[in-house]
Amino acid sequence: MHTALECIPCFVRQALEAARFVTDDPGIHERLVREVLRATAEMDLSQSPPMIACRIHRSLRSMTGVTDPYNRAKEAFNRMALAMYEELEMATASSADPLDMAVRLAIAGNVIDLGVNGTLTEAQARASLDNALDEPLCGDTADFRRAVESARNILYLADNAGEIVFDRLLVERLGSHKVTLAVRGGPILNDATIDDAKAAGLCDIVKVIDNGSDAPGTVLGECGDEFRRAFAGADLIISKGQGNFETLSDELANIFFLFKVKCPTIANHVGLPLGSHVLLPSEAGRMRDERLLKERV
Amino acid sequence: MHTALECIPCFVRQALEAARFVTDDPGIHERLVREVLRATAEMDLSQSPPMIACRIHRSLRSMTGVTDPYNRAKEAFNRMALAMYEELEMATASSADPLDMAVRLAIAGNVIDLGVNGTLTEAQARASLDNALDEPLCGDTADFRRAVESARNILYLADNAGEIVFDRLLVERLGSHKVTLAVRGGPILNDATIDDAKAAGLCDIVKVIDNGSDAPGTVLGECGDEFRRAFAGADLIISKGQGNFETLSDELANIFFLFKVKCPTIANHVGLPLGSHVLLPSEAGRMRDERLLKERV
Numbered sequence: 001m002h003t004a005l006e007c008i009p010c011f012v013r014q015a016l017e018a019a020r021f022v023t024d025d026p027g028i029h030e031r032l033v034r035e036v037l038r039a040t041a042e043m044d045l046s047q048s049p050p051m052i053a054c055r056i057h058r059s060l061r062s063m064t065g066v067t068d069p070y071n072r073a074k075e076a077f078n079r080m081a082l083a084m085y086e087e088l089e090m091a092t093a094s095s096a097d098p099l100d101m102a103v104r105l106a107i108a109g110n111v112i113d114l115g116v117n118g119t120l121t122e123a124q125a126r127a128s129l130d131n132a133l134d135e136p137l138c139g140d141t142a143d144f145r146r147a148v149e150s151a152r153n154i155l156y157l158a159d160n161a162g163e164i165v166f167d168r169l170l171v172e173r174l175g176s177h178k179v180t181l182a183v184r185g186g187p188i189l190n191d192a193t194i195d196d197a198k199a200a201g202l203c204d205i206v207k208v209i210d211n212g213s214d215a216p217g218t219v220l221g222e223c224g225d226e227f228r229r230a231f232a233g234a235d236l237i238i239s240k241g242q243g244n245f246e247t248l249s250d251e252l253a254n255i256f257f258l259f260k261v262k263c264p265t266i267a268n269h270v271g272l273p274l275g276s277h278v279l280l281p282s283e284a285g286r287m288r289d290e291r292l293l294k295e296r297v
Numbered sequence: 298m299h300t301a302l303e304c305i306p307c308f309v310r311q312a313l314e315a316a317r318f319v320t321d322d323p324g325i326h327e328r329l330v331r332e333v334l335r336a337t338a339e340m341d342l343s344q345s346p347p348m349i350a351c352r353i354h355r356s357l358r359s360m361t362g363v364t365d366p367y368n369r370a371k372e373a374f375n376r377m378a379l380a381m382y383e384e385l386e387m388a389t390a391s392s393a394d395p396l397d398m399a400v401r402l403a404i405a406g407n408v409i410d411l412g413v414n415g416t417l418t419e420a421q422a423r424a425s426l427d428n429a430l431d432e433p434l435c436g437d438t439a440d441f442r443r444a445v446e447s448a449r450n451i452l453y454l455a456d457n458a459g460e461i462v463f464d465r466l467l468v469e470r471l472g473s474h475k476v477t478l479a480v481r482g483g484p485i486l487n488d489a490t491i492d493d494a495k496a497a498g499l500c501d502i503v504k505v506i507d508n509g510s511d512a513p514g515t516v517l518g519e520c521g522d523e524f525r526r527a528f529a530g531a532d533l534i535i536s537k538g539q540g541n542f543e544t545l546s547d548e549l550a551n552i553f554f555l556f557k558v559k560c561p562t563i564a565n566h567v568g569l570p571l572g573s574h575v576l577l578p579s580e581a582g583r584m585r586d587e588r589l590l591k592e593r594v
Contacts (some may be wrong), residue, residue: 005313005327006310006313008309008330008334009306009307010315012301012305012309013306013308016302016303016305016306029302030302030342033302033305034338034339037305037334037335037337037338038334038335038338040334041331041332041334041335041338042331045327071436149500170419186466269494275449
């Protein structure tokens with residue numbers, strides 16, 4: 001997905017919020033904002049938004065020497081989500097359709113995104129999560145179920161800390177023997193890294209790899225070899241969050257995108273209202289599905 | 298009021314919205330956004346936000362040759378407000394406290410601000426206006442009433458088209474013989490100019506002047522002589538909207554600011570929640586009031 005002009009105010013806001021996370025020094029806040037303005041004035045809009053966000057956060061890290069500004073926020077959201085986990089796991093296990101419920105909860109967890117809203121509090125996230133199951137799901141869990149059942153090798157792309165605890169509910173239902181979970185290769189915003197996968201207990205139940213990149217999405221050209229092999233070898237990819245959607249929506253792979261629509265540009269791109277909870281097969285996935293259906297007929 | 302770093306994403310958004318108002322040419326949208334990014338990267342933050350917004354809109358006008366992009370929107374909001382006028386005027390006249398009700402309605406009208414929300418629809422504005430009288434007023438109408446009663450020469454600074462029809466309800470209660478109403482000197486966003494004062498019928502009941510400037514606020518150094526004389530000669534200034542507040546909040550004049558808090562930076566500055574309806578005396582006005590009270594004792 002290319003970067004829209006509408007993304008630019010968001011980059012500036014995100015840079016400022018990140019700078020405030022790192023330091024109280026208003027001089028650094030101003031320097032970073034001015035640097036972001038200069039850089040975005042000349043930027044190549046054919047890049048995806050996460051690629052540009054990645055550059056901004058690299059600047060901030062080099063300006064301040066702080067490598068993981070969102071560290072405490074990530075730990076706090078992991079704790080919040082873990083406190084909810086046991087109850088949600090029991091409710092999911094005893095529900096009439098555990099896979100469907102786990103999909104809904106995994107998408108609900110995508111609200112924990114400090115890239116879109118850097119001032120999101122635990123109370124706000126908690127309130128949103130408490131109402132998550134009332135949200136209608138835009139997408140077909142029957143298609144998703146078929147894709148999961150026929151897959152032998154699933155690559156699950158995590159998105160954010162905190163959210164990754166909700167991902168565990170879904171990972172448990174996919175058949176953990178066939179799942180590899182991938183996290184970011186380095187700290188970026190509140191995106192999940194290997195530490196968050198460990199905190200969520202995911203390292204104990206599935207193979208976890210990092211993608212070798214510090215982009216808040218999956219920019220394949222920036223990812224490491226191990227991840228690229230896993231991506232190429234997966235027969236189903238489950239992609240969480242807007243950042244992964246923005247970077248992978250044009251890929252010719254069998255992907256289901258699970259995310260909450262959190263900005264008007266994405267809403268416009270997918271043709272669904274802001275706030276929608278989305279389970280969306282990739283173009284290639286849809287084509288493959290139609291071919292399989294035809295073969296059956 | 299200085300420009301906060303938080304204002305910058307808003308400038309970029311506003312520039313893009315304004316560019317889309319003017320033309321469907323994506324090349325011009327991109328050129329304007331890049332120009333705004335370059336200019337804001339080097340800008341002097343000690344200027345007020347309306348001064349910077351003014352520069353951005355001058356760029357857009359020179360780039361496109363379109364002098365009044367918001368013209369149709371202004372006409373539409375004037376029509377909407379005029380359709381509500383008669384009913385509101387009757388309700389105000391027959392209310393227990395017409396001045397208080399007129400103040401509340403004038404502040405409610407401040408929701409019609411395409412600078413803060415360029416996609417505001419008539420239906421959204423109408424819904425907000427319908428609920429306006431339920432909004433609590435942050436401020437003391439008793440102080441305001443005293444100031445109006447003791448004033449001999451009131452300068453009323455209008456803000457937006459549409460809103461100016463609601464201002465008429467208040468102007469009618471101030472004693473029209475002692476009121477001069479000022480509008481912007483040229484088109485900027487959906488701010489009211491002389492055409493809107495005419496459409497609202499205000500030119501028939503009070504003296505109307507323009508301020509000689511195309512800033513979306515009152516930048517005294519940019520205003521014409523006639524306006525500056527009126528400003529200096531007024532013993533009470535009634536200032537509508539955030540833009541006038543941002544540009545006049547540090548002036549040593551007897552001002553009442555009437556506005557709806559529409560952005561977090563202003564909310565923070567005045568210490569009131571976003572959405573508040575505010576009736577706020579200037580520092581100089583408060584000092585003068587205290588002196589008068591002491592003289593009475």
